[in-house]
Amino acid sequence: MKSRLKLFFGTLFMVSLIAVFTVGLRGQGSLPTRNIEAEGAVIALEVLRPACDLAGQIEEAKLLLKNSAPLKISETPKRAILRKEISLVILDTQTCSITESRYLLDEADVKKANALRRAYQDNPGNLPKFMPVDPKNEFSVTVNWWNNHNSDLSIVKDGSVEEDRYIVIANKFAISNDSLAYNEDKTGPRYSDIIYVPYSSGIHADALIELGKKFLNEKVDSAFDELARQSVQSAAYPSKLVTDVIRKEFPKNLFITEQTDPALIFASSDNGKRLAERVFIRLGANGDKTFRYTYSKTGALGLGQIMPGTYGSIVKRYPAAKLLRDIDIGRVDVENGIKATILVLDDHFATVVKNANGSSKGRTILAGKTHSEIEEIMAAAYNGGPGKYKPLTGTISLAVRETVDFVRKFKMIRDLKLFD
Numbered sequence: 001m002k003s004r005l006k007l008f009f010g011t012l013f014m015v016s017l018i019a020v021f022t023v024g025l026r027g028q029g030s031l032p033t034r035n036i037e038a039e040g041a042v043i044a045l046e047v048l049r050p051a052c053d054l055a056g057q058i059e060e061a062k063l064l065l066k067n068s069a070p071l072k073i074s075e076t077p078k079r080a081i082l083r084k085e086i087s088l089v090i091l092d093t094q095t096c097s098i099t100e101s102r103y104l105l106d107e108a109d110v111k112k113a114n115a116l117r118r119a120y121q122d123n124p125g126n127l128p129k130f131m132p133v134d135p136k137n138e139f140s141v142t143v144n145w146w147n148n149h150n151s152d153l154s155i156v157k158d159g160s161v162e163e164d165r166y167i168v169i170a171n172k173f174a175i176s177n178d179s180l181a182y183n184e185d186k187t188g189p190r191y192s193d194i195i196y197v198p199y200s201s202g203i204h205a206d207a208l209i210e211l212g213k214k215f216l217n218e219k220v221d222s223a224f225d226e227l228a229r230q231s232v233q234s235a236a237y238p239s240k241l242v243t244d245v246i247r248k249e250f251p252k253n254l255f256i257t258e259q260t261d262p263a264l265i266f267a268s269s270d271n272g273k274r275l276a277e278r279v280f281i282r283l284g285a286n287g288d289k290t291f292r293y294t295y296s297k298t299g300a301l302g303l304g305q306i307m308p309g310t311y312g313s314i315v316k317r318y319p320a321a322k323l324l325r326d327i328d329i330g331r332v333d334v335e336n337g338i339k340a341t342i343l344v345l346d347d348h349f350a351t352v353v354k355n356a357n358g359s360s361k362g363r364t365i366l367a368g369k370t371h372s373e374i375e376e377i378m379a380a381a382y383n384g385g386p387g388k389y390k391p392l393t394g395t396i397s398l399a400v401r402e403t404v405d406f407v408r409k410f411k412m413i414r415d416l417k418l419f420d
Contacts, residue, residue, distance in 0.1 A: 052096040054169070055207050058197055058285055061089035061098055061170035065195045068100055071174045073191055081107040084191075086130075087172040090139055090155050093165055093202075102133040103141065113146035120263070139166065149173035149196040149293060150282075167202030170195060175293060181328040182292070194293050197285035199278050209277050211284030216255065217419070220248050223338035232320045232343070235350035242318075242346045249419045250375055251304070251341050254382065255279075256418065257410045258305045265409055272412045288334050302331040304341035314343045345378050351386035352377060362391030369394070372414075379410040 071085040087102045109128030116123050123143060130141035130153075138159075144152040155166035172193050177186045186192050197203070227243050234242040259279045265272040282290050291302050300307050308327050315323045315330070323340055324330035331337050356362040369377070380388040380396045384403035388396055398404055 052091065052093060054091075054203060054205050055211060055284070057091055057096065057098055058169050058203075061091070062195050062197075064089055064098065064100055065170055065172040068172070070188070071102075071172060071193050073174060079190075083107060084110075084174050085133065086174075088139075088141070088153070088155075088168050089170040090166050091169045093167060094162075098169070099139075101137050101139050103130040103137075104133060105130065110146075110148075113143070114148070117146055144200070147198075149175070149194060150198045152198065152200045154200075164202065168198060168200060169203060170197050180293070181332045185292075196289070196293065197282070199282055199285075203281060203285065204274070204277065205281075208281040208284040210280075212280030212282065213284075213418070215283045215287060216252060216280070219335050220252055220338055223335050223342065224248055226335075227321060227339060227342065230320050230322065232318055234346050235317065236346050236353050242342060245349075246342055246345055246378075250378070251338065251345065252419050253410060253414045254341065254345075254379060255303050255338075256413045257379070257406065258303070260409060260413065262405045262409055265412060266405075271416060272409070273416055276413060276416060276418060290334075292332050301328070302337040303334060304331075304337055304344070306331045306337065306340055306344060310344060311340055314340055314347060317347055318343045341382075345382055348381035348386045349374075349378050352381055352389045352391075355386065355389070356391040359392065362394075365394035366391065375414070376407055376411065380407050383407070 065087060068087060071087060073081060073085070074083040075081055083104050083106055085102055086105055087100055090099050090101055091097075092099070105128045112125075113123060113127040116127070123146060126143050127146065128143070130143075132139075138157050140156050140158065142154040142156070144154055149171060151171075153168050154163070155168060156163055157166055160166075172195050174188075174191045175194050176191055177188070180186050180192060180194075185194065224243050228241060232242045234240045234245045237245055256276045256279050259282075260272060260275050265275050268275060294301070308331070311323075311327050311331050315325065315327075321339055321343060323343075324333060324336045329336075330340065353366065356366040377389050377396065380403050383406040384397075384400055388400070388403050390397055396403070396407060
């Protein structure tokens, strides 16, 4: 018995030494740590497997999908979709190898899953069903949350009991050409294949969070620099440049707010930190294409979720900014969209200032607002229009729940101090 105990503790000691050594050598691209129990001792799973370069393997996955065969689509004689292929690149987090696996999806299932998502309903049928194209495919797919090319999927290999070992790090998905803003993305006659890295807890890693934060910081810096070079004047404060009126951190927090679900953030136990990190991960993994494929000619679009009419009016009001004239591409293009968001904030606040200056009381109240309060007013105006600020009371209207929730979300995100 004593010899067995010595052997166990000796082994545990060696594992601990390896753990310390591994942590010292491990790169930032490694996957999140998971723990396992071994006879009462908790050992980091990363100790027992190589440290995968997640960011690097995502790029390999994109290249693999780019060079793979086009997706196949089955249609009725009237050209309605019956079934379509989807291709997943699956990472083995123990061996760091990647595999492409193709599946068939029934279009009827896809439509049902989309309807459930839009209605915030559960998906008990695990729709759509992923049917392997290759009968030898050993990977089973479970839909945790369906959102077309940005779906959260779980992978289990047949016969394996390790539920978290395999993760999706990229997918190829067919989209109607009518839903693509850029002509260069329209590679097929009616449908085109796009490549995207969907968010899942399996890729929630510090390396991607930092990549996404770096991407957003650089894009916002570039947008501010260009507006400053163009000497774009503020409409709210005509004696100042727009870049002197709005701080860089403000639109950054606003973008995270726009891309965060209110129900999820209000139910979160960490003030929305992990949800904010999800946005960074999508940006880090997809870069300029993060919001390129979530497209609507009539709805909000892009990082800042700008409406087409709003964008068109901003193009006209700020000619010095030289925004892209194409209303769709102008909102999808990340840097141009950031410039537009900054100008929308200024434009809407100019109306707030004008309304407040309509009375001495309103002018005095607005002049007494703190910088943080001004940002909250701007956030409310950005979401619901300048009329959401009540100049005679100095308050944000409570009449529209969406705007109230938006400001609440914004304050939660700002309190995280993500960009300090």
